[in-house]
Amino acid sequence: xxxxxxxxxxxxxxxxxxxxALDDVTLAVKEKEFVSLVGPSGCGKSTLLKLxxxxxxxxxxxxxxxxxxVREPYPDAGFVFQSAVLLPWRTVLDNVLFSIEMLGRPARxxxxxxxxxxELAGLAGFEEKYPGELSGGMQQRVAICRALVxxxxxxxxxxxxxxxxxxxxxxxxxELLRIWDERRKTxxxxxxxxxxxxxxxxxxxxxxxxxxxxxxxxxIDLPRPRRVEMEFDDRFRRYSEEIRSLIAxxxxxxxARRA
Amino acid sequence: xxxxxxxxxxPVGVLVGTLVVWEIVWRVFNVPRFVVPLPSGILVExxxxxxxxxxxxWVTLYExxxxxxxxxxxxxxxxxxxxxxxxxxxxxxxxLVVTQAIPKVAIAPVLLLLLGAGEISKVVIxxxxxxxxxxxxxxxxxxxxxxxxxxxSRSYRASAARTFIKVRxxxxxxxxxxxxxxxxxxxxxxxxxxxxxxxxKGLGYVIVSATSYWKSNLAFAAMLVLAAMAVGLFALVELxxxxxxxxxxxxxxxxxxxxx
Numbered sequence: 001x002x003x004x005x006x007x008x009x010x011x012x013x014x015x016x017x018x019x020x021a022l023d024d025v026t027l028a029v030k031e032k033e034f035v036s037l038v039g040p041s042g043c044g045k046s047t048l049l050k051l052x053x054x055x056x057x058x059x060x061x062x063x064x065x066x067x068x069x070v071r072e073p074y075p076d077a078g079f080v081f082q083s084a085v086l087l088p089w090r091t092v093l094d095n096v097l098f099s100i101e102m103l104g105r106p107a108r109x110x111x112x113x114x115x116x117x118x119e120l121a122g123l124a125g126f127e128e129k130y131p132g133e134l135s136g137g138m139q140q141r142v143a144i145c146r147a148l149v150x151x152x153x154x155x156x157x158x159x160x161x162x163x164x165x166x167x168x169x170x171x172x173x174x175e176l177l178r179i180w181d182e183r184r185k186t187x188x189x190x191x192x193x194x195x196x197x198x199x200x201x202x203x204x205x206x207x208x209x210x211x212x213x214x215x216x217x218x219x220i221d222l223p224r225p226r227r228v229e230m231e232f233d234d235r236f237r238r239y240s241e242e243i244r245s246l247i248a249x250x251x252x253x254x255x256a257r258r259a
Numbered sequence: 260x261x262x263x264x265x266x267x268x269x270p271v272g273v274l275v276g277t278l279v280v281w282e283i284v285w286r287v288f289n290v291p292r293f294v295v296p297l298p299s300g301i302l303v304e305x306x307x308x309x310x311x312x313x314x315x316x317w318v319t320l321y322e323x324x325x326x327x328x329x330x331x332x333x334x335x336x337x338x339x340x341x342x343x344x345x346x347x348x349x350x351x352x353x354x355l356v357v358t359q360a361i362p363k364v365a366i367a368p369v370l371l372l373l374l375g376a377g378e379i380s381k382v383v384i385x386x387x388x389x390x391x392x393x394x395x396x397x398x399x400x401x402x403x404x405x406x407x408x409x410x411x412s413r414s415y416r417a418s419a420a421r422t423f424i425k426v427r428x429x430x431x432x433x434x435x436x437x438x439x440x441x442x443x444x445x446x447x448x449x450x451x452x453x454x455x456x457x458x459x460k461g462l463g464y465v466i467v468s469a470t471s472y473w474k475s476n477l478a479f480a481a482m483l484v485l486a487a488m489a490v491g492l493f494a495l496v497e498l499x500x501x502x503x504x505x506x507x508x509x510x511x512x513x514x515x516x517x518x519x
Contacts, residue, residue, distance in 0.1 A: 053414050073414045081407040088506040089429055101425065102415035130506060 001154070001186045002029040002052055007061035009047055021047045023211035024061070029186060031153075036189045036197035037205045038243060044212025045190040049156045052188060053077050065154065075103055078147030078185075082159040084139035086131040086146075092118065093127040096145045103150055110149060117145040120182055122175065137168040141175070148183060155185045162192065170228060173199055177226060198239050199226050206246045215246045296476045305480030311465075316484045318461040322378050322450040323492070326385020327443055333386070334393030334442075335435070339423075341394070342401040355394065363388045363449060367456040381453035381461070388449035389442035393435070400434025401427055433507040436500040443496050447489045462488075 009022040022044040029035050037045045050056040051063050054073040063070045065077075078099070086095045096114040097107045118127060121141040131139055140160060147155060160176075161169045173196055180187065191197050197204045198220055206215045218239060222230055230236050278298040284290075285297050292300060305312065341348045367384055374380040404427045412422040454463025462481045469478040500507070 050410070053410075055410055055413055073416055075415060077414060079407075079411055079414055081410075083405070083407065085405050085407045085411070087408075087426070087429070089504065098425070099415060102412055102417040102421065104417070104421075132506060 001031045001033075001066055002027075002188070003062075003064040004028070004048075004051070005062045005064075007048075007051060007058045007063060009044070009051060009056065010059045020211035022051070022058075023213050025212070025214055026061075027205065027214060027217070029188065032184045032186055034180065034187045034189065034200055034202045035205060036191055036201040036203075037207060038191060038194060038197045038247070039207030039212075039215075040209050040247060041192075042212075043207040043209040045207060046158050047212065048207075049158055049188060049190055052154075053079065053156055075150060076152045077154045077156055078150070078152040080140075080143050080147045080155070080157045080160045082162045084131070084136070084143040086139055086142055088131050091128050091130060092123065092134070092142050095131065095142055096149050099146050099150050105150070113151070114145065114149050117148055118142075120179055121145050135168075136164055137172055140164065140172060144176070144179065148179075148185070151183075153186060155187045157187065157189045159190050159192065161196070169193075169196070174226075174228065176200065177224075181225070194240055194243050195231055195236075197243070198222075198236055199228070199230065204239070204243060206243050208247070218242065293473045293475055296479055300476045301479040301483065304474075304476035305483060308477055308480065312462075312481060312484050315460060315462050315465045315481070316488060318378070319447070319450050319454065319463065319485070320488060322381040322453070322461065323385055323443075323446045323488070325378070325382035326387075326449055327389055327446040327492075329382065329386040330390030330393055330442055330446070331439070334390040334438075335397055337390075338394045338397035338401065341398045343419075355391065358387070359391050364452055367452055371453070371457050376457045376459075378460075381450045381458070384453040385446040385449035388452075389446040392441040392445070393438040396434045396438030396441075397431060400431030403434070404430050429504075432504045433500075436496065436504070439496045439500075440493055443492045444489050447485065447492065451485065 004025050004027045007022055007025045008020070010018050010020050012018045025044075025048065037048060039045055047056060051058055052065065052070065054063075054070045054077075057071065065074070087098060090098065093111075093114055096118060097110060100107045100110045100114075115127060118124060121144060123138065123141055123145070126134070126138070131142065134142070140163075144160070161172045164172060177200060189197070189200060201220050204218045204220060206218065207213065208215045220239060222233070222235060282298050285295070337351075341352060363384060366387065367380075370383055371380045374383060408426050408430070409422070412426060417425075450461065451463035451466075454461040455467055458464045462485050465481040466478045469475070469481065
């Protein structure tokens, strides 16, 4: 569904040197696949998401989604960010329908879909509440519903649980898997957390910083549905160690090159 | 509710206490009344001149409101232009700062010369004093839209106008209102400064003429009306803020996190 071919992105700030955020990235993501991008800060994970969304254009190389080259944003993608960024003056339901309104479609026709999604996300009965009345975890669920309400084929998530506490985070991961089970989408999921990436994904893409490169792509061969207890599984532990060592070696190498 | 009652009673109590002490000290030390009058004398004479104060208060009020309205009408679009156009921002912002560096009291006589001693000159001075905070605060608010929301709007290919109406402007409303609150009290000052410089109407005129006849009771009463007017206008803007963006005032008042 998504094909990146030799994608390089160089940012040229008005002051200072150009920054090579991504360097020669080639990656293919299949339809309905759950792929995580892991790596330290500055490895271009978020830039990669924006490239796929068409919010940022590649300096060289091509980004294709469903065979079409991405040159501008398109409505077939939903976005979830680290902070929920809900609109505080809108009710939960109207926040979900925000996507529909921004797309210029009739909100009323999608009301049923929005209510169903909120129910799926465990927010039945909260439709008329305001974001200020919800906890961080609940707000992020609303943001996920907002990203799904127009039924996009692709869900882009930029550290969606990064601002939540550890307990809520784990709960949200399982929640996301449950929602994904009901509404199969292609998901690109950026995270700092190695266990989170393994628990959720079909494949984990390990990236290294400055310039952002793909270090390795790991197939996660664990049965679904995934459960938290799998963290104690030997395979889980091996994946975890492998990713950790990849990041450590490459970062040390990068540090040595800079020195 | 109880908290709000205490919040109201405390400052009133302090005020009344101060007035009582003032009255007692002045009586004990026999301070000349024409220099600083007694609180009781101000109230009595203020009541005697109520019609006169009301008339001149009305003049100052509409000069103030005229200037305030003008600063909203000019300041808000100006703020929008400054945020959306880099060129305009670079061209106008330094000039705006320069206009603010000139003391308004210094412009007042010149403006009176230009526009005459009537109400128009006071409206213009009130405007000049009060539009700057509206521009700065509204522009700050518009620029503070979370970048994620702008990305989101762009990913839906929403037009700039739709993004402005549905996201940026409502997001900036709390900033807009804090600009209005500063502006409205400044507008009162602007109108009075204009009246000081030259007029035959308004509370500024009352204060100048009363003091020149040693009628300090009346001058103080006029100041009292002026203060009440400024506080009233401020409260009115705050009420509008509550009505227009309740989510903001509610969040500010009970900063308790919601339960899971």
